[in-house]
Amino acid sequence: MPVASGRMELWRRMALLLGVIAGLALFFYVAPALVSVTAVDWAQEQADELRSPSGYVSAEDKRLSQLPLEDYIKEKTGGKATPVDSRQWADFFQQVQLASGSQYGVSSYGDRVSDEDKDAFWKPIGPVQVFFKPDEIPWAQWGLAAEDGDGVYVSTTVGGKTAYLLLRYLDYNNSVSAMSKPYRVAPGWLYHPYRNLGLGIMAAGLLLYIFLPRRRKQPDDIAYSAGSMLAGDIVALILLLPFYGLPFLVNGGTVQAVTGMWPVSAAMWFLACICVMLLYYNAWYASYRIELTPEAMYRITFRGVQEYRFDEIATAGLVTLRNPGWFRKLFMALALISFMGRRSSPQPVGSAILAAGAAYGGLEISGRGKPLYIWFTDQWGGTIIRNFNRVPEAFRSAGVRINQEPREIEGFSMFL
Numbered sequence: 001m002p003v004a005s006g007r008m009e010l011w012r013r014m015a016l017l018l019g020v021i022a023g024l025a026l027f028f029y030v031a032p033a034l035v036s037v038t039a040v041d042w043a044q045e046q047a048d049e050l051r052s053p054s055g056y057v058s059a060e061d062k063r064l065s066q067l068p069l070e071d072y073i074k075e076k077t078g079g080k081a082t083p084v085d086s087r088q089w090a091d092f093f094q095q096v097q098l099a100s101g102s103q104y105g106v107s108s109y110g111d112r113v114s115d116e117d118k119d120a121f122w123k124p125i126g127p128v129q130v131f132f133k134p135d136e137i138p139w140a141q142w143g144l145a146a147e148d149g150d151g152v153y154v155s156t157t158v159g160g161k162t163a164y165l166l167l168r169y170l171d172y173n174n175s176v177s178a179m180s181k182p183y184r185v186a187p188g189w190l191y192h193p194y195r196n197l198g199l200g201i202m203a204a205g206l207l208l209y210i211f212l213p214r215r216r217k218q219p220d221d222i223a224y225s226a227g228s229m230l231a232g233d234i235v236a237l238i239l240l241l242p243f244y245g246l247p248f249l250v251n252g253g254t255v256q257a258v259t260g261m262w263p264v265s266a267a268m269w270f271l272a273c274i275c276v277m278l279l280y281y282n283a284w285y286a287s288y289r290i291e292l293t294p295e296a297m298y299r300i301t302f303r304g305v306q307e308y309r310f311d312e313i314a315t316a317g318l319v320t321l322r323n324p325g326w327f328r329k330l331f332m333a334l335a336l337i338s339f340m341g342r343r344s345s346p347q348p349v350g351s352a353i354l355a356a357g358a359a360y361g362g363l364e365i366s367g368r369g370k371p372l373y374i375w376f377t378d379q380w381g382g383t384i385i386r387n388f389n390r391v392p393e394a395f396r397s398a399g400v401r402i403n404q405e406p407r408e409i410e411g412f413s414m415f416l
Contacts, residue, residue, distance in 0.1 A: 002291045002298050002300055002305055005215050005287070005300065005302075006215060006286065006287020006288075006289075006300070006301060006302040007287070007302040008212055008213060008214055008215070009214065009283045009286040009287040009302060010280075010283040010284075010287070010302050011212060012208065012209050012212045012214070012283070013209065013233065013279045013280070013282060013283045014283075015204075015205050015208035015209055015212065016205045016206060016208070016209040016233070016237070016279070017205070017240075017276060017279055018205060019201050019202045019203075019204055019205015019206060019208070019209075020202060020205060020237070020240060020241065020244065021244065022198075022201050023198045023199065023200075023201040023202030023203075023205065024198065024202070024241075024244060024245045024248065025198070025248070025254045026194040026195070026197050026198030026201065026254075027192070027194070027195050027198030027199065027202075027248075028192070028198075028245070028248035028249065028253055028254050028257075029192065029193070029194050029195075029198070029253060029254040029255070030172050030173075030176055030191060030192060030252065030253035030254070030255065030256065031133070031172055031186070031190060031191060031192075031193050032171070032172060032173045032255070033134055033146070033169065033170060033171050033172060033173070034131050034132065034133060034134065034170045034172065034186050034190060034191075035131070035132050035133075035134055035136075035137060035139050035144065035167055035168070035169055035170065036129035036130065036131055036132075036167070036168045036170055036186075037096050037100070037129070037130045037131075037132060037137075037165050037166070037167055038100055038127050038128065038129050038130065038165065038166045038168075039096055039097040039100035039101060039127045039163075039164075039165060040127070040153070040164040040165060040166050041126075041127065042069060042072065042073050042076070042164065043069060044126070045072075045076070046064065046065055046067070046069065046072050047065070049061045049062075049064045049065040050062070050065050064076075073164070077153045077164075080143070080152075080153070081153040081154065081155045081164060082142045082143050082152060082153065082154045082155070083154075083155055083156065083157075084142065084154050084155070084156050085156070086156040086157055086158050089156055090156060090158050092137075093156050093158075093163050093165060095107050095108050095109050096109060096130050096165060097163065097165075098110075099112060099113055099128075099130045100113075100127040100128055100129070100130050101127055102117075102123075102124065102128065104118065109130050111187060111189075112130045112131045112132065112186070112187060112190065113128055113129070113130060113131070113187065114128065114129060114131070114184040114185060114186065114187060115187055115188070116183065116184050117129070117184060128184075129168075129184060131170075131186035131187065131190050133190065139167055139169065142154050142167065144167050144168075144169050145169065146169055146171070147169060147171065148169065148170065148171035148174050148175050149168065149169070149170075149171075150168065150169045151166060151167060151168045151169075152166075152167050153165070153166055153167075154167060170182070170186075172185075172191075172253070173255060173256070173259070176252040176253055176256055177251070177252060177256060177260055178250055178251045178252065178256070178260050178261045179250060179252070180252065181252050209233075220387060220390075221289050221386065221387065222289055222290035222291070222292070222385060222386065222387045222388060222390055222391065223288060223289040223290070223385065223386060223387075224285050224286065224288055224384055224385055224386075225384060225385075225386060226286070228285075228378075228384055229282055229285060229286040232278065232282040232285070233279065233282050235278070236275045236278035236279045236282065237275075237279075239271075239272075239274075239275045239278075240272055240275035240276070240279075243268050243269070243271040243272035243275060244268070244269060244272040244275075246268055247261075247264060247265035247268050247269065250264070251265065283302065284301055284302065284303070287300075287301045287302040288300070288301050290374070290385075290391060292390060292391070292394045294397070294398065295309060295310060295311075295398075296308060296309040296310060297310070297391070297394065299372070299374075306372075308365060308367065308372060310394075310395070310398035310399070310400050311398075312367045312368060313365055313366070313367045313395075313400050314366050314367050315364075315365075315366045315403070316363065316364065316365050316366070316395060316400055316401070316402045316403065317363075317364055317402060317403030317404075317405070317406075317407060318361065318362070318363060318364075318402070318403065318404060318405070318406045318407070319361075319362050319363070319364045319373065319406060319407050319408070319409055320359050320360070320361060320362075320406045320407070320408045320409070321359065321360040321361075321362060321373075321375065321408075321409055321410070321411060321413055322358065322359050322360075322408060322409075322410050323358055323410070323412070324410045324411060324412070325410060358379035359379060359381075360375050360377060360378065360379055360413055361375070361376060361377035361381065361406070362374055362375040362376060362377075362413075363376065363391065363392075363402070364407070373413075374388075374391070375413045376388045
């Protein structure tokens with residue numbers, strides 16, 4: 001009896017699938033929280049009290065502009081600016097002030113500024129936010145609460161001059177939602193901390209799919225062509241990427257796809273499961289081959305070896321497989337809806353015609369238990385199993401008669 005082989009075809013597609021699933025989830029993952037730090041120029045802040053886009057300046061604004069600077073600072077901070085150790089944090093204050101003041105090239109924190117703030121067309125007027133991971137600075141010790149938008153002032157005195165910074169807690173899990181996110185988010189490497197890792201995992205999955213060893217095809221193998229299996233994998237991948245990835249894109253992140261518009265995510269991921277099923281069956285067909293002996297036919301896949309002895313075969317005949325009636329009607333209904341909606345694209349009508357006219361040719365073998373179907377032509381009548389002519393020849397040699405009058409049945413080939 002032949003030995004089962006082809007399990008590597010399953011591992012190959014599992015590597016590709018896991019690469020896409022894990023890679024896209026990491027690619028779209030958004031940092032749960034960050035802390036923004038902005039330098040504060042109180043003299044400029046006080047001068048800006050008299051500036052108004054409408055030209056109207058309230059009495060309160062006028063009063064604030066006339067206060068002594070120290071009193072103005074106390075009023076704006078509520079007298080709650082947290083002093084920090086200048087020996088430990090003086091350099092931190094200096095580098096933040098440089099980056100916040102748009103001097104990105106001379107600050108060690110120049111890469112922690114939002115890409116929107118670095119856009120030359122939208123050059124910021126005042127100090128900009130500098131972003132940090134929560135574990136990089138002792139924000140809780142400085143009085144900042146873990147609530148989205150909470151702010152606190154910190155200060156340090158060096159050489160008789162006091163510098164101030166404004167800290168804000170940014171809870172991206174709550175502020176990022178479907179089709180919405182804060183205008184000035186952190187730079188990509190902080191906002192999407194695992195994006196490069198996600199790309200690496202997807203690339204690794206693709207490389208494993210390409211380079212994992214496979215059984216060498218023999219000239220006389222009775223098997224599906226490698227080209228048709230590759231085309232099936234490409235189609236499954238093309239469908240999997242949008243069905244699985246769009247919920248992350250629409251909701252703004254990986255976590256948000258579950259906590260936000262989760263019904264939409266669930267519906268899209270259900271469709272993605274169909275693509276997973278296609279990859280599984282492509283692996284089955286890629287490992288599929290038939291071996292013949294004078295006494296029996298063997299069907300070999302990664303699931304194992306099935307023996308069909310010629311003396312146990314009751315009947316054998318040609319069959320034609322069409323898509324189920326409900327499936328054809330569904331496509332026709334979609335085409336009709338598209339036509340009534342006056343869409344200019346002929347794609348729905350073309351899909352309906354293909355679904356209605358598709359017919360696969362196969363051989364039905366009945367004996368013990370469930371019938372065996374071998375689908376050897378595509379929907380256009382082209383032979384897709386190489387050397388399939390050897391199968392009917394072996395049947396005739398063993399005295400098994402094949403009914404040449406095709407019998408029409410309905411269903412999907414992968415389930416028969």
